[in-house]
Amino acid sequence: MKIAIEPVQDTCLVEAVTAAGSTVVPLDEADALVWIGGPDGFPKLADTVRWVALATAGIEKFVAEGVLDDRRLWTNASGFYAVGVAEHALALLLAGLRQINTAVLDHWAKDRIDPAVRSLRGSTVAIIGAGGIGRELTRLLKACGATVIAVNRRGRAVPGADRTLTADRTDEVWALADHVVLAAPATAETYHLINDETLARLHSHTWIVNVARGPLIDQAALHRALSSGVIAGAALDVTDPEPLPADDPLWTLSNVIITPHVANPASGLTREMAPFVAENIRRFEAGQELMAVVTPGAGY
Amino acid sequence: MKIAIEPVQDTCLVEAVTAAGSTVVPLDEADALVWIGGPDGFPKLADTVRWVALATAGIEKFVAEGVLDDRRLWTNASGFYAVGVAEHALALLLAGLRQINTAVLDHWAKDRIDPAVRSLRGSTVAIIGAGGIGRELTRLLKACGATVIAVNRRGRAVPGADRTLTADRTDEVWALADHVVLAAPATAETYHLINDETLARLHSHTWIVNVARGPLIDQAALHRALSSGVIAGAALDVTDPEPLPADDPLWTLSNVIITPHVANPASGLTREMAPFVAENIRRFEAGQELMAVVTPGAGY
Incomplete structure (x- = not known):
């Protein structure tokens, strides 16, 4: 499948997506978005984006900013770290x-x-x-x-x-x-x-x-x-x-x-997340339930 | 058997020795000495004291002060803590x-x-x-x-x-x-x-x-x-x-x-040591090998 990685083309994630047999593409061509930023600058999505993978376990700021919608599947990083x-x-x-x-x-x-x-x-x-x-x-x-x-x-x-x-x-x-x-x-x-x-x-x-x-x-x-x-x-x-x-x-x-919010250091975040993204790509293509699906309305 | 506990009659050790069926006695009547101090003030021992139980794992200061002799059995607290x-x-x-x-x-x-x-x-x-x-x-x-x-x-x-x-x-x-x-x-x-x-x-x-x-x-x-x-x-x-x-x-x-040498806090030392002293009394009376016997000359 075609995956956009935004707002930066992180090397660990590009390698994991490619190794999973998918292609990294610009957002306007993507079936799915891996978003490794916060809610600020989150893009407006076309309905062709069927799945968004967020990189944090806590997503309360995305909820508060109204980023989540019910037009596609959302996953967070709950359990990945x-x-x-x-x-x-x-x-x-x-x-x-x-x-x-x-x-x-x-x-x-x-x-x-x-x-x-x-x-x-x-x-x-x-x-x-x-x-x-x-x-x-x-x-x-x-x-x-x-x-x-x-x-x-x-x-x-x-x-x-x-x-x-x-x-x-x-x-x-x-x-x-x-x-x-x-x-x-x-x-x-x-x-x-x-x-x-x-x-x-x-x-x-x-x-x-x-x-x-x-x-x-x-x-x-x-x-x-x-x-x-x-x-x-x-x-x-x-x-x-x-x-x-x-x-x-x-x-x-x-x-x-x-300690300054370093239990899961930013410096190692995408390396930790990468194998889970690869596994979720495999599951998405196989029509299986993804890991860490966000429950709409529950905020986690 | 008759046990002296010196230089202080620690409650945890008195209870453990008594529970093991032994009697706490003054040093000049003792078969064995449980010594919970350092090398300073270590008493001169009669040959009737057949076993000395030291309360520390490291005994290099006792060795340096010439406290250890070959006239009786010596144990340390190696492994107790x-x-x-x-x-x-x-x-x-x-x-x-x-x-x-x-x-x-x-x-x-x-x-x-x-x-x-x-x-x-x-x-x-x-x-x-x-x-x-x-x-x-x-x-x-x-x-x-x-x-x-x-x-x-x-x-x-x-x-x-x-x-x-x-x-x-x-x-x-x-x-x-x-x-x-x-x-x-x-x-x-x-x-x-x-x-x-x-x-x-x-x-x-x-x-x-x-x-x-x-x-x-x-x-x-x-x-x-x-x-x-x-x-x-x-x-x-x-x-x-x-x-x-x-x-x-x-x-x-x-x-x-x-940290100021608190891995094994002094405040809990005799409580930790007590069950090992009791078991060594049992072994001594049964003629079995004691735990943590000091190897003469090796310094541990």
Whole structure:
């Protein structure tokens, strides 16, 4: 089939499309579009474009800008970067538990750090929004000796998790979990899921990790909880807004780790995405269901 | 049997010894001594003390002070803390690869951090001195998708490792490994194992992790390699000396993570050690070989 790759002709994707037996063409000749940009500059599409492949897992900005329509199939990158993002989530959680933030800022502060070090082994970790990232992270956490409670929309059992709960039972999780990892899409239901009330139900030794989207956390409430000892710390790869402004009070806290949205580094994005695009081309031509089809109206 | 616990009557150990059916007694009545201090203040022992259990894995200071003798059995804590130390090693390596040090020091430096982020998945990690810690770390690294090359004195195969080499082939490892974890005891053979020559054979993307003992690394050579880009970074839980002095030049580098010897936190040490002491009491009474018997003269 004929595929347009926009807004740049990325080498990894051109190679993958060509290796899949398809031809890279200009958009006005294309059966499908692989779009590796954001919603800004998204082109007006002819009806001959039957499938659009977006390069991000979170597509809330495309939804907000009204880019998605019902005249063709849309896929996102949900699950394509799951393995790398799960590794970053593990790195953030371990960095928090092992006090690496304090160690970097406060030289040889053994009196403070030694009693604050926690082990992942033997702890209970809740993964909120356990899809592709959650499945992979569950495997890593179990290898480290943690108990895993997975929460997802339909309560579809996550392999290896000790329990899987439906999202409407999320409230039961806060008291059970030592630590919480957020991996859910940004939707109306997950907006400010972490707020004053939910934070109050967590523990003083709890670390929160967010590799999902910034708006899942009420950051003012998080700042209150972190500065008053309600929870132990937060390790965030995403914030609201991004970049987090230089004068944001979260930067002043020593029990916060903030990486600049690099769980899935832009420098490696298309290399990671390429094999999934190739497989979806194969499926499209075979008339099979594609991976990561966007559910119209659901926002993910 | 009658056990003395010195220099303090730690609760966890008293409970473990009592639960094992033994009696806690003063040293002059004891068949065995559990010593949870360092070499300073180590008591003169009567020949009636047939076994001394030391609480640390590294015993080079006891050896240097001439504490060990050949009039009784000596055990150390080799392997007792392996699971926790392996977790700390994984935390340090992931923190380095995921640029958490830079993220903590330099706020939202996405332009610097994004291209520098590396994945553990697909990388090759060499574990130098793969005993108990190495065995556990191998399991964790394999779960993360890394290839593991284990090196130990006799080349005794480490379960799960892709290759195990004898220590006399360590020189072959530098070029093969993306990253290096040091977990070997401090002996004459391992002194300054990481030096100008070995560093020059590593890669510009290499992170070195040390959870063993500071003297395994020539720190002046390490500083040269880190400040000139010969390797990517170092994450150290041990230094030479400890504490690392406030004016040590390593503190000035942004590609160094130093935790203050907390891989096995002192706050949890006797709780971790207690079940091993209980099992060794059982073995001693049954006339079986103890765990972690010190090899006289070898220094570990």
